[in-house]
Each structure stands twice: as structure tokens, then as C-alpha cells.
Amino acid sequence: MKIAVASTDSKTVNQPFGKTPQFLIIEVGDDNLFEITEIRDNAPDKNKCEPQEGEETPMSRSVAMLLDCEAVFSVKFGIGGYNELAKHDVQPYQTKESIEAAISGYLRYKEADAKAAGKSKGKK
DSSP, X not given: OEEEEEXXXXXXXXXXXXXXXXXXXXXXXXXXXXXXXXXXXXXXXXXXXXXXXXXXOHHHHHHHTTTTOSEEEEXXXXXXXXXXXXXXXXXXXEOOSBHHHHHHHHHHHHHHHHHXXXXXHHOO
């Protein structure tokens, strides 16, 4: 699984989704070990100009470059970025933790969610 992280120091989730200059792409293996495998440059909206009709917005470009990720970690999401990621089944995850703590917490959440789903399927 791939997780995108808005970070400039490769240690902490320290950037807002719409303003980060880059996303770290982290691969998580079946053994839950993970490593940074890629850095994707982002072009945040610095001048807030309205796009021309049919032109991509910086937010839509950011979302499009992360569609192969299961989740995106950031210190803050605007409602537009949050909803657009969720619409494409990419989980927005807001946190200010270290990358290691954020990924560990996300994996624990997924495990607990999978167990709960299994229990509810067994009930009649």
C-alpha cells in the first residue's frame, strides 16, 4: 500500500495539504514495515488566481497525483481537498505526529476496522 505524506523534513507530518511543496510516498509492506520510496513535487496555489474555464486547479492537480495512494497524511485539509480525495477512495488523515507514529496509528485503525467488519458480518 502507498501512503502520501505532506512533509518537508521526512520525519514529521508538518505541512497542510494545499500548501505542501512535496509529498513523500511511503510504501507499506505486508509485514507493516515501511519506507519512503518517492518524493512527488507539488505546486501549491501561491497566488490564489482563479483558473480559466477547463483549466486544472492546484488542488485538483494535487489530488490527481495521489490517486494511487490509499491515504494522505497532512496537518490540515480544506474541505475541497478532503472531499475530492474521499470521492476517489483516498483516505485523508489529519495529524501532526511523526510519520512513524502516524503510519502505525493508521495501520492499527485499519486492523481494528477490519476486525469489527468481520464481527458484524458474523452476526445475524
